[in-house]
């Protein structure tokens with residue numbers, strides 16, 4: 424198998440789904456990822472496709488793509504059954520990504536002769552080997568095609584948690600996944616920070632925010648959220664969700680509009696920051712691309 428672009432492979436599937444269900448298919452529901460995994464792989468690889476999708480207790484593992492012992496290979500996707508529906512869809516899509524992009528490694532690279540076993544960080548953030556990033560990109564592209572997402576939330580519009588929650592429902596994914604995907608294409612300046620007990624687990628900025636120096640970076644210490652931030656303060660859940668204007672100096676040397684999602688459904692807080700206006704002059708930062716991954720790695724150790 425020659426190396427394939429995760430985006431191109433996912434977009435090919437999206438084209439098939441558009442033909443079958445119409446360009447407005449998301450009006451009627453998210454991608455049925457189980458059906459795609461079982462039926463599409465049978466179409467493209469009749470002798471060696473995904474035959475089963477199985478939920479189980481998978482300690483330390485969010486999902487796996489597992490080959491059978493016989494050749495031609497028979498394949499199964501496994502997922503940790505503790506996940507809610509949105510996380511599960513993303514996990515199955517991630518494993519389908521390994522099948523579409525990497526399955527030949529099972530017979531070529533001894534590291535993979537037991538298949539692909541993916542941690543939560545790999546599935547959610549593409550952390551680890553490059554193939555994890557690729558499977559993550561495949562999953563995001565398949566479940567949240569940008570042409571549809573741009574129609575739903577135009578590129579130049581800021582989106583609050585209620586709009587991003589609607590996107591999460593539209594695509595059948597978690598609020599986190601929908602927010603991360605939006606940050607990939609929006610031309611507005613925005614940033615999301617995930618935290619527990621006032622300490623950041625990871626943060627991600629939109630391109631325009633990055634280029635104007637609006638990103639969080641950690642070196643050796645965990646990043647502690649500002650004392651005035653909603654995640655740390657005692658504002659009610661509704662007030663936090665609605666958001667407040669923060670003065671220059673709280674987060675960055677410019678005012679920000681801050682919203683925070685704190686619910687029992689999530690084991691962490693998500694903070695969304697909106698910055699006004701377009702990006703100021705580009706500030707060169709050689710390593711800002713790495714700050715996202717670096718950041719949450721640090722968090723994962725905590």
Ligand SMILES: [Zn+2]
Pocket residue numbers: 517521539540541542545546554555558
């Ligand atoms: Zn993986």
